[in-house]
Amino acid sequence: MMKWLGQQKLITFQKSMLAMGTVINIQVVAYEEDRRAVLEDINRAFSIFYDIEHRFSRFRSDSEVMKLANRSKQEVLVSEMLFDLTAYALELAELTNGKYDPTIGKIMEQKGFDRLYTTGQTFSSHDVPHAAVHYRDVQLNEKNRTIHLNKPLILDFGSIAKGFACDLAAKELEAWEGFMINAGGDVLVSGFNEQQEEWTIGIRHPIHKQTNISVIQTTNCAICTSGNYERISRYDPHTHHLIHPQTKQSEQSLLSCTVIAPLGMLADSLSTAAFLLGREEGYSFLAEHEIPAVMVDQTADMIVTPEMKEVHSWNHNQHLSQTKHF
Numbered sequence: 001m002m003k004w005l006g007q008q009k010l011i012t013f014q015k016s017m018l019a020m021g022t023v024i025n026i027q028v029v030a031y032e033e034d035r036r037a038v039l040e041d042i043n044r045a046f047s048i049f050y051d052i053e054h055r056f057s058r059f060r061s062d063s064e065v066m067k068l069a070n071r072s073k074q075e076v077l078v079s080e081m082l083f084d085l086t087a088y089a090l091e092l093a094e095l096t097n098g099k100y101d102p103t104i105g106k107i108m109e110q111k112g113f114d115r116l117y118t119t120g121q122t123f124s125s126h127d128v129p130h131a132a133v134h135y136r137d138v139q140l141n142e143k144n145r146t147i148h149l150n151k152p153l154i155l156d157f158g159s160i161a162k163g164f165a166c167d168l169a170a171k172e173l174e175a176w177e178g179f180m181i182n183a184g185g186d187v188l189v190s191g192f193n194e195q196q197e198e199w200t201i202g203i204r205h206p207i208h209k210q211t212n213i214s215v216i217q218t219t220n221c222a223i224c225t226s227g228n229y230e231r232i233s234r235y236d237p238h239t240h241h242l243i244h245p246q247t248k249q250s251e252q253s254l255l256s257c258t259v260i261a262p263l264g265m266l267a268d269s270l271s272t273a274a275f276l277l278g279r280e281e282g283y284s285f286l287a288e289h290e291i292p293a294v295m296v297d298q299t300a301d302m303i304v305t306p307e308m309k310e311v312h313s314w315n316h317n318q319h320l321s322q323t324k325h326f
Contacts, residue, residue, distance in 0.1 A: 008031045008032070008033065009031060009032045010029060010030070010031060010177065010194045011029070011030070011031070011032055011194060012027050012028070012029055012193070012194050013027070013028045013029075013030060013035065013038045013039065013042065014026070014027045014028075015039075015042050015046070017046050017049075019046065019049040019050055019053055020049055020052070020053045020161065020162050020165065020183065020184075021184070022162075022183060022184025022185075023184060024046065024049055024181070024182070024183045024184070025180075025181075025182040025183075026042050026045055026046070026169070026173070026179065026180070026181050026182075027179060027180045027182075028041070028042060028173055028176050028178075028179045029176060029177040029178040029179065029191065029192065029193055029194045030176040030177055031177075034176075038176060041172050041173055041175070041176070042172075042173070044172045045169035045170075045172040045173055045181070046169075048165055048168045048169045048172070049165045049169065049183070052161050052162075052164065052165040052168070053161070053165075055079070055081065055082065056082075056085075056157045056161045058105050058108070058109070058114075058123070058125075058154060058156060058158075059114075059115075059123040060123075064078065064079060064082050065082070065105075065154065065155050065157065066125065066154070068082070068147065068149070068155070069105075069125060069127075069128050069149075069152060069153060069154045069155075070127050070128060070152050071149065072149040072150065072151050072152045072153070073148075073149070073150070074148065075141060075144065075146040075147075075148050076146055076147050076148070076149075077144070077145065077146050078145070078146065078147050080145065082147070083140065083145050083146075083147065085157060085160055085161070085164060085265075086102065086138065086140065086147060086155065087140055087142075088160070088265070088269070089102035089135075089155075089157070089160060089269070090102065090135055090138060090140070092269055092270075092273055093135040094135075095273075095285075096273050096276070096277060096285070098134065098135060098245065098246065099244060099245075099273070099276045099277050099281075100159075100269075100272065100273040100276055100277075101134070101135045101245035102135060102138070102155050102156055102157065102160075103133045103134060103135050103137060103138060103153045103154070103155060103156075103245070104156050104243065104245045105125075105153065105154025105155055105156035106125070106128055106130060106131075106133070106153065106154050107243060107245060107248055108156055108158070108241070108243065109123075109124065109125060109154070110130065110248075111235065111236075111239055111241075111243060111248070112234040112235035112236070112239070113231065113234075113241055115234060125154060127152070128152045128153065128154055129152060131151055131152070131153075133151055133153040134245075137149060137150040137151050137153060138150075138153075138155070158241070159226070159268055159269050159271075159272035159273075160265055160268055160269045162183050162184075162186045162264070162268055163183075163186050163188075163222060163224055163263070163264030163265040163266070163267055163268025163269065164264065164265040164268070165183070165264075166181050166183055166186055166187075166188040166222060166264035166268075167188070167222075167263050167264045167265055169181055169188075170188055170190060170264075173190070174190065176191070177191050177192065177194075178190055178191025178192045178193055178194075178199070178219070179191065180193075180199055181264075184230075185224060185225045185226075185227070185230060186222070186224045186225075186264055186267070186268050187201055187222065187223045187224070188221075188222045188223075188264045189201065189218065189219050189220070189221065189222075189223070190219060190220055191219060191220075192219060197217075198217045198218055198219040199217070199218065199219055200215060200216070200217050201215070201216045201217075201218065201223050202214075202215050202216075203215070203216065203223075203225060203256075203258050203294060204225065204227070204256070205296075205300070206227050206228065206229055206255035206256040206296050206300070207255065207300055209229065213294075213296060213300075213302065214294060214302065216260075218260065220262075221260050221261065221262055221267075222260070222261055222262070222263055222264040222266070222267040222268070223258060223259075223260050223267060224258065224259055224261075224264065224267035224268045224270075224271045225256055225257065225258040225259075225271060226242060226256065226257050226258075226271040226272045226274075226275045227255060227256035227257075228240040228242065228250065228251075228252075228254070228255055228256065229255070229256075238250075242272065242275050242276055244276060251275055251276050251278055252298070253278040253279040253297060253298060254275055254278065254279055254282065254295055254296065254297055254298070255296045255297065255298060255300065256275075256295070256296045257271045257272075257274045257275040257282065257293060257294075257295045257296070258271060258293060258294045258295075259271040259274065259286070259291055259292070259293045260291075260292040260293070260308070261291065261292075270286070270289075270291060270293075271293070273285070274286050274291075274293065274295070275295075279295065279297050279303070282295060283295060283303055283305070286305050287305050287306065290305075290307050291305060291307060292305060292307040292308040292310075293305045293307075293308055294308055
């Protein structure tokens, strides 16, 4: 994969590592003479994923999230990062009337999403009781930058942290001609590939997983997919990780939801929120906020927001008979 530009070779540097429960792949387009600097920047980008994982993991007793879990009924001074992500998650919870709720950590654990991906060892927060909690049990003090939990609870940032890590990692790579970060369903692209073209991103078919249901050509944005096939409960093969906090059941009206947004944090969280809202309400939410998105329902029909077709070049000709525009 090389292209000559004058006397310089434009090539793609690529590296993959395991972090945040998935394989993180980074591709950077640059010149051969910059190899050393590019690889150093890629390594710095990877270190961000490890740092975010350490801060926000539910599977580490020493993570900031788990340290906060038991410090209820008191003002806790937290990092800027935790405060800001919590504030955003609570705002999204309000917008979705609690269908999206960051206090779902204990429910996720109860449902069997309690296994550390690196070792397969289960992690249980025995000190946090199985009590009913709600996002309004989390109070923020903007002036002091503190968090007050009305009850012991576990914040879950599984729908934000990976996209947020992509955003921070992108800052380490912005000096180069182009790059793509692929974090297991969360993709962030910038600039151009070595053919001087926009990046081509496939949206996985949620049933025929070796094929794409659609292909997008785009750049300078994030593309994130939430799907019922991504993580399955170790207790129940019919329960996936996109769970309603009130009913404690998985949303069943959709197979996947893909969102395009300027930032990974937005695309990651909005795809989850829309999935949890379901087929009709999720589409209305995305359309109301003018978000480019593709939803795939139970019958594998695609539901496309107007902004998706207007803003981004995408190929779905082979699926035209399956595409619906509400």
